[in-house]
Amino acid sequence: MIGLHKLVERRAGLLIFGILLVSSIGGLVQILPVLFAPPPQSSAERYPPLALAGRALYIRESCALCHSQQIRPLLAEVRRYGAASRPGEFIYDRPFLWGSKRTGPDLQRIGGKYSDAWHRLHLTRPRAVVPSSIMPAYPWLAERRVDGIALQARMRGMRRLGAEYTDQEIAEAANAVAGKSELDAMVAYLQFLGRGGAPRQ
Amino acid sequence: MARARAIPYHDQIVAVFIAASIGWALFGMLAGVWAAAELVFPALNFDLPWLTFGRLRTVHTNAVIFGFGGSALIGTAFYSVQRTCHQSLFAPGLAWVVFVGWQIGMCLSMLLLFAGINAGKEYAEMEWPLDIAVAVLWLSFALCFFGTIGRRRIAPIYISNWFYGALIIVVAMLHVVNNLALPVSWRESLPLYAGSVDAVVQWWYGHNAVGFFLTGGFLGMLYYFLPKQLGRPIWSYRLSVIAFWAFVYTYIWAGPHHLHFNAIPDWLQTLAMVMSLLLWLPSWATMVNGVMTISGAWHKLREDPALKFIVIALPFYGLATFEGPMLAIKSVNVVSHFTDWTVGHVHSGALGWNAFVTFGTLYFLAPKLAGRPLFSARAANIHFALGVTGVLLYIMAMWGAGIMQGLLWLNLDEAGEVRYSFVEIMEAVAPYYVARLIGGALFFAGTALMAWNLYMTMRGARIVQWYAPAHAEASAAARKTKPRTRARKPAAA
Numbered sequence: 241m242i243g244l245h246k247l248v249e250r251r252a253g254l255l256i257f258g259i260l261l262v263s264s265i266g267g268l269v270q271i272l273p274v275l276f277a278p279p280p281q282s283s284a285e286r287y288p289p290l291a292l293a294g295r296a297l298y299i300r301e302s303c304a305l306c307h308s309q310q311i312r313p314l315l316a317e318v319r320r321y322g323a324a325s326r327p328g329e330f331i332y333d334r335p336f337l338w339g340s341k342r343t344g345p346d347l348q349r350i351g352g353k354y355s356d357a358w359h360r361l362h363l364t365r366p367r368a369v370v371p372s373s374i375m376p377a378y379p380w381l382a383e384r385r386v387d388g389i390a391l392q393a394r395m396r397g398m399r400r401l402g403a404e405y406t407d408q409e410i411a412e413a414a415n416a417v418a419g420k421s422e423l424d425a426m427v428a429y430l431q432f433l434g435r436g437g438a439p440r441q
Numbered sequence: 442m443a444r445a446r447a448i449p450y451h452d453q454i455v456a457v458f459i460a461a462s463i464g465w466a467l468f469g470m471l472a473g474v475w476a477a478a479e480l481v482f483p484a485l486n487f488d489l490p491w492l493t494f495g496r497l498r499t500v501h502t503n504a505v506i507f508g509f510g511g512s513a514l515i516g517t518a519f520y521s522v523q524r525t526c527h528q529s530l531f532a533p534g535l536a537w538v539v540f541v542g543w544q545i546g547m548c549l550s551m552l553l554l555f556a557g558i559n560a561g562k563e564y565a566e567m568e569w570p571l572d573i574a575v576a577v578l579w580l581s582f583a584l585c586f587f588g589t590i591g592r593r594r595i596a597p598i599y600i601s602n603w604f605y606g607a608l609i610i611v612v613a614m615l616h617v618v619n620n621l622a623l624p625v626s627w628r629e630s631l632p633l634y635a636g637s638v639d640a641v642v643q644w645w646y647g648h649n650a651v652g653f654f655l656t657g658g659f660l661g662m663l664y665y666f667l668p669k670q671l672g673r674p675i676w677s678y679r680l681s682v683i684a685f686w687a688f689v690y691t692y693i694w695a696g697p698h699h700l701h702f703n704a705i706p707d708w709l710q711t712l713a714m715v716m717s718l719l720l721w722l723p724s725w726a727t728m729v730n731g732v733m734t735i736s737g738a739w740h741k742l743r744e745d746p747a748l749k750f751i752v753i754a755l756p757f758y759g760l761a762t763f764e765g766p767m768l769a770i771k772s773v774n775v776v777s778h779f780t781d782w783t784v785g786h787v788h789s790g791a792l793g794w795n796a797f798v799t800f801g802t803l804y805f806l807a808p809k810l811a812g813r814p815l816f817s818a819r820a821a822n823i824h825f826a827l828g829v830t831g832v833l834l835y836i837m838a839m840w841g842a843g844i845m846q847g848l849l850w851l852n853l854d855e856a857g858e859v860r861y862s863f864v865e866i867m868e869a870v871a872p873y874y875v876a877r878l879i880g881g882a883l884f885f886a887g888t889a890l891m892a893w894n895l896y897m898t899m900r901g902a903r904i905v906q907w908y909a910p911a912h913a914e915a916s917a918a919a920r921k922t923k924p925r926t927r928a929r930k931p932a933a934a
Contacts, residue, residue: 245682249597252590256610259603259689263611263653266693266716267618267645270709274641275634277706296629300557302495308779312702316851320859325704330636335561338640338703342779342846343480345863367483372868374483376493390626397625401633 282328285435286403289413290420292394293386294429297422298337301378308339309348309433322349322434332403344375349434359427381423388414447908448594450523451530454540456810456904458516459803461544463892465508466796470885472501477878481871491555499554499566505791506564506654508547513799514658515539515582518605520806521665522589525599527909531588535581542578546571558628562643564650565619569630572620579616583609594912600681604661607689611653619646637705645696651790652692656762659795660688660727663751666802667731670748671741676733680726687723691716698769701778710771717769724762731755746821750801753829757793761786776847781870781877785839792832792884800828800891807895811902820894827887834880842873 248254287295298304311317313324325348330336354362361368364382366375392410399405417425476497479485486492523530530536550567553559559566567575586609590598619642622630634642668675675681694716697709732755742749764786768777777783808815815821846866854860 246597249603249682252587252598255598255603255606256587259607259610260614262686262690263607263693264614265690267614270694270697270712271641271645274638274706274709280637299559299561301490301493302499302557302559302561304561305495305498305563310703312775312778314702314775314851315857316853316859319853319857320850320863327637327704330640330704333636334631334634334639336636336639336643337561338700340563340699340779341781341783342850344867370864372864372871374480374867376479376483376486376495377488378490378493379488380490390629393625394629394631397623397631401623401631401635 279331280327282331284329284331286332286398286405287432288428289391289395289409289416290386290425290428291432292398292429293391293417293420294422294425294427294432295337296390296394297381297426298429299335303347304337304339306339306341306343306375307345307347308342309346310338311346311348317346321346332398334398334401347430347433351431351434356427356431359430360423363423363426378423378426381426382421384422386417386420386422386425388417391417447911448527448529450907450909451533451536452520452810452904452907454530454533454536455516455520455806456899457540458512458519459806459810460899461540462509462512462516462799463803463895465504465512465547466888467885467892469501469504469509470881470888472497472504474878474881474885476501477874477881480874481878490557496555496557499559500551502564503550503554503566504547506650507550510655510658510795510799511543511547513802514605514608514654514662515543517662517666517802517806518582518586518608518658521601521661522586522605523909525595525602525665526589526593527595527912528589528592529909530585531592532585536585539578539582539585542574542581546574546578553628560620560622560630560632562619562632562639562646564647565616565643568628569620569622569624570627572616576613576616579609579613583613594909599665600675600678600685601661601663601665603685604657604664607685608653608658608661611649611657611689611693615646615649615653619643640700640703641697641705641709644699645693648696648699649693652695655790655795656692656724657688659798662802663731663754663798666798666805667734667751670745670751670801670805671735671738673734673738676730676736680730684723684726684730688720688727691720691723695720695769698774701769701771701774714769714771717766721762721766724765725759728755728759728762731758746815746818746825747801747804749822749825750797750804750828752801753825754794754797754801757789757797757832761790761794764789776851777843778847780843780846780850781839781873782843782847785836785843788832788839789836792828792835796884796888797828800824800888803891803895807898810904811899812905813898813902816894816897820890824887824890824894827883827890831880831882831884831887834883835877836880838873838876838880842870842877845873846870 248258311321311325318324364379365377366373391413395405395410395413476494479494519530519536550571554566558568560568586605590602621633623633624630632639695713697705697713698717701710735752742752767773768786804815804821849861849866852860
């Protein structure tokens with residue numbers, strides 16, 4: 241082995257090739273089967289235009305850094321947040337927003353749990369609802385309008401990647417969100433979350 | 442005669458990368474302290490969109506990893522590759538393009554992240570135009586680095602260069618594969634992978650960005666600067682060979698442990714867990730190699746403040762690389778996942794290992810480049826005390842917070858219902874967030890002290906011109922016709 245290495249450490253090309261070869265094995269073994277696996281069983285619905293606009297805002301404000309969208313199959317998690325997450329629920333998620341940290345609670349099944357009015361107040365004045373909350377307030381969401389052009393471009397992109405939005409849906413999306421505030425879009429997204437999963441127990 | 446033929450080292454480029462690195466450390470760590478303060482006093486964002494936690498945290502991680510860490514890695518790679526090859530930097534003009542490009546790219550990236558333009562994947566937040574720019578700059582960096590190795594005047598390639606080489610090659614691979622996306626506008630793109638697949642690819646990237654950027658690259662730094670400062674060779678070169686290949690092979694498998702009990706295939710999780718446990722071996726082999734290299738020269742710690750930082754980085758490396766595999770065990774991960782324990786783990790590595798080994802290197806390099814002693818050894822010792830106190834306070838606060846969160850979240854009452862509401866647990870964690878803020882602020886204060894100290898050391902100094910040691914002329918001529926086949930043993934350095 242050391243003899244072989246004497247050769248490698250004197251040939252820069254061989255060293256580069258060796259690193260490339262040795263470091264790619266793990267990724268190939270783990271990613272290729274996942275990439276080419278048959279798609280998971282899914283009853284997930286495409287995001288309606290306003291919810292899709294809200295999802296982009298969720299990314300813009302990096303909500304996923306504090307809120308996960310992933311319920312582990314553990315009794316306590318299922319009791320607290322609802323049915324465990326399944327792969328089929330995320331087929332329209334580009335990018336995925338599972339998160340890696342819960343500074344705030346999981347949101348995967350937040351849809352329908354609170355009223356729209358609750359969300360509006362909570363997003364603009366979180367401490368008016370939860371006094372000890374450390375969530376930032378997002379008052380500007382109420383003041384800004386949804387960007388319909390960007391939404392249509394996103395829908396066209398989603399269609400190229402397999403979400404079956406029709407021409408008509410895309411054409412009407414701009415009108416559908418015209419005059420809507422970013423707060424409307426964010427609430428629509430949050431209320432849509434959890435579709436395709438089992439209802440909360 | 443000898444002087445006329447001497448090969449000069451390019452160190453101006455090293456000096457500017459170091460200066461940039463310090464600047465990014467100050468900015469990135471300040472952003473981190475501010476973000477930590479917002480978790481204690483939410484009003485500190487003043488309801489300004491760009492200052493809210495989500496955007497500031499993204500700015501923090503990008504500034505410290507790619508600004509501070511990236512600049513330090515490229516700068517020290519340029520410094521050490523010339524010395525270990527006895528050769529001047531290949532394509533120095535291109536190296537300046539890398540410098541200017543990297544700094545402009547980082548500044549643009551900060552502006553976009555403050556504006557909320559991000560790709561939504563952790564540590565890969567830059568949008569596609571910047572991703573392309575980074576890829577081009579990275580390849581240019583690779584060309585300067587491997588070009589220098591290609592023209593080296595010493596036959597064996599020294600081990601620090603393998604680690605820097607692994608950093609360059611693997612990070613290029615990770616960056617390209619993870620950021621494959623369909624642009625829908627200049628500021629937005631959709632990943633080619635969706636849902637579970639996107640998650641697997643992202644954490645293959647995310648974990649190995651840690652592996653090859655924050656571990657591989659900084660091990661390159663360690664393997665050059667630790668023996669250099671001690672004035673003694675690496676304890677076991679053989680161990681370093683074995684640990685290197687084990688590290689390169691094993692690390693890449695560990696990614697899915699970030700997705701334990703998530704909606705990805707079970708076999709992936711188990712495989713990642715097993716490989717994460719194996720990863721403990723090369724990590725500790727490297728740590729042992731470092732500690733044994735110091736063994737017998739401990740007295741030097743009394744005289745050299747720079748050495749202290751590199752030496753303290755080793756136990757932190759050992760701690761973080763023990764904790765990592767432990768957190769990758771599924772039954773431990775049940776408690777730790779989604780909690781502040783993960784945040785603590787990251788910082789024990791990032792502050793205790795990456796930042797300290799970099800600080801030690803900077804304290805070593807600045808006097809070397811300026812040709813005069815460090816401005817204040819006393820200030821460096823104070824920095825050391827502030828840094829160690831800060832990082833220990835930070836880690837312990839996050840252990841407390843994380844383990845408590847994990848256990849309370851899972852706690853069920855007699856009826857099988859959750860015993861504590863989320864809000865109750867969040868309130869219980871609050872004091873630990875104060876302790877973390879203090880720890881982070883102490884660490885930042887130490888970094889600021891270092892910035893002042895190094896500025897005073899470098900102020901008004903002209904960068905010393907160093908030359909490669911002279912070799913026998915005959916073999917130098919031979920190498921011109923038949924490169925590398927006439928490989929010789931290294932000359933006495």
